[in-house]
Amino acid sequence: MKSLRLQLGSEHLCGYLDDRLARSVFVDPAQAMTADLYSALARKGFRRSGDLVYRPQCRGCTACTPVRLDVERYKPDRSQRRNLQRNRDLRAEPKPPAFNEAHYRLFTRYQESRHGEGGMTGMSRRDYLGFLSSSWCSANFVEFRDGDERLVGVAVVDRLRDGLSAVYTFYDPDAAARGIGTFAVQWQVAEAKRLRLPWLYLGYWIAESRKMAYKSRFRPLQALSGEDWEDVRE
Numbered sequence: 001m002k003s004l005r006l007q008l009g010s011e012h013l014c015g016y017l018d019d020r021l022a023r024s025v026f027v028d029p030a031q032a033m034t035a036d037l038y039s040a041l042a043r044k045g046f047r048r049s050g051d052l053v054y055r056p057q058c059r060g061c062t063a064c065t066p067v068r069l070d071v072e073r074y075k076p077d078r079s080q081r082r083n084l085q086r087n088r089d090l091r092a093e094p095k096p097p098a099f100n101e102a103h104y105r106l107f108t109r110y111q112e113s114r115h116g117e118g119g120m121t122g123m124s125r126r127d128y129l130g131f132l133s134s135s136w137c138s139a140n141f142v143e144f145r146d147g148d149e150r151l152v153g154v155a156v157v158d159r160l161r162d163g164l165s166a167v168y169t170f171y172d173p174d175a176a177a178r179g180i181g182t183f184a185v186q187w188q189v190a191e192a193k194r195l196r197l198p199w200l201y202l203g204y205w206i207a208e209s210r211k212m213a214y215k216s217r218f219r220p221l222q223a224l225s226g227e228d229w230e231d232v233r234e
Contacts, residue, residue: 017208042160050131142155
């Protein structure tokens with residue numbers, strides 16, 4: 001960790017908060033990355049996009065807060081219990097991080113429906129897999145299928161030394177009422193318990209962003225403050 005080489009990226013428009021500029025600090029792509037090193041970096045608030053490991057480093061803004069869920073203490077609220085009941089027919093099956101045409105088509109439909117103006121709309125097959133998979137991290141593409149074996153969602157999940165990391169979830173826009181995103185988090189909690197891993201890393205929580213604020217509904221949530229993880233009290 002002490003010899004880690006970092007690079008500061010250029011500023012760009014923030015994708016979550018209007019009228020703000022964002023930038024990230026990246027681990028030098030020439031740095032040899034391993035699952036152990038990435039696990040240590042995740043505890044310091046880093047995430048990955050493909051093989052690129054980064055952390056927000058914005059001037060004058062600290063809105064992006066790394067958060068993780070305490071697996072053993074997690075208790076679903078009433079809405080989350082209803083979500084589990086609503087999706088009791090779904091079957092989850094982890095798949096290896098290889099290209100899957102059905103996954104890619106679902107990802108494309110999801111982006112066009114939910115993020116039509118976003119940078120991931122129209123992503124090529126190569127870029128899609130490069131965005132979600134990793135050459136050094138143990139990742140799974142978890143399929144969620146209904147009773148008719150219809151693919152309704154996919155959650156990309158990394159296994160770390162001390163937990164699971166929720167990388168990205170996409171789903172069939174026609175199944176939006178199911179709340180697949182919420183169900184995927186609860187499935188990952190159950191899977192972490194099964195694997196006897198204490199944490200589910202949920203990425204960055206941005207209280208001011210509608211897209212990211214949902215993470216605060218999962219409790220008990222811990223946020224990284226400086227060098228320490230502390231329970232979110234609000």
